[in-house]
Amino acid sequence: MIRTADSRGADIALDRLCASYRRALYHYARASGLGPHDAEDAVQDFFAHVLGQDALKTLQKEKGRLRAWMIRSFNNRLTNRREHRTAQKRGGGVEHVQWEFDSVEMEFTRHYRVGQEASLACDQALALPLWEKTLLRLDSDDKVQKRPEIYQALRPYILHGWPKNTPPQSEVAQQLGLSVNALRVRMVNLTAKARSIFSEIAHEDLDPLIPDEDVEHLWRLLR
Numbered sequence: 001m002i003r004t005a006d007s008r009g010a011d012i013a014l015d016r017l018c019a020s021y022r023r024a025l026y027h028y029a030r031a032s033g034l035g036p037h038d039a040e041d042a043v044q045d046f047f048a049h050v051l052g053q054d055a056l057k058t059l060q061k062e063k064g065r066l067r068a069w070m071i072r073s074f075n076n077r078l079t080n081r082r083e084h085r086t087a088q089k090r091g092g093g094v095e096h097v098q099w100e101f102d103s104v105e106m107e108f109t110r111h112y113r114v115g116q117e118a119s120l121a122c123d124q125a126l127a128l129p130l131w132e133k134t135l136l137r138l139d140s141d142d143k144v145q146k147r148p149e150i151y152q153a154l155r156p157y158i159l160h161g162w163p164k165n166t167p168p169q170s171e172v173a174q175q176l177g178l179s180v181n182a183l184r185v186r187m188v189n190l191t192a193k194a195r196s197i198f199s200e201i202a203h204e205d206l207d208p209l210i211p212d213e214d215v216e217h218l219w220r221l222l223r
Contacts, residue, residue, distance in 0.1 A: 154186060
């Protein structure tokens with residue numbers, strides 16, 4: 001458990017913050033040109049600094065801009081590391097959290113596009129787990145599961161719509177006993193529900209005060 005001078009609730013909040021941002025900041029470091037080992041060390045160093053120096057106190061002035069604060073602070077930390085390569089690593093002796101980054105490196109390799117800006121690589125890594133959790137909530141939603149066959153037919157197309165290389169909507173609608181218009185209405189409603197859940201999870205995992213435009217930015221990255 002990560003410890004601060006605050007309550008256990010604050011400890012849990014910091015745990016969630018670290019879990020939500022560590023893979024995204026790793027993507028940022030890799031997209032900035034660091035190799036896997038240096039990127040891993042940079043993330044460990046950053047969170048040691050955040051926890052050891054209680055740097056999150058500065059967030060009181062951010063008014064819900066945690067995502068921007070994290071990226072800016074991490075970038076500043078990377079700059080400082082480059083300028084002080086001989087300084088003691090990982091927070092000057094502060095005990096740091098040990099994480100395994102093998103799966104995060106595989107994820108980065110799978111999703112990174114050559115030339116992609118580091119901030120976009122970071123945001124994409126923030127958005128992907130939000131979408132994964134969104135699907136899990138949809139999968140367990142009682143209202144959605146009233147007609148599970150309809151949900152399963154529409155689930156692959158929530159983000160990107162109906163592609164041309166799939167069975168036509170008329171064929172799928174007939175199989176489900178729906179009109180084409182009814183199928184399209186179901187698709188619109190399901191997408192809206194997914195977008196709402198996505199926003200809820202962003203507020204839970206990234207920042208309780210995350211601005212709507214930031215959530216929309218992350219949603220558009222997926223689409």
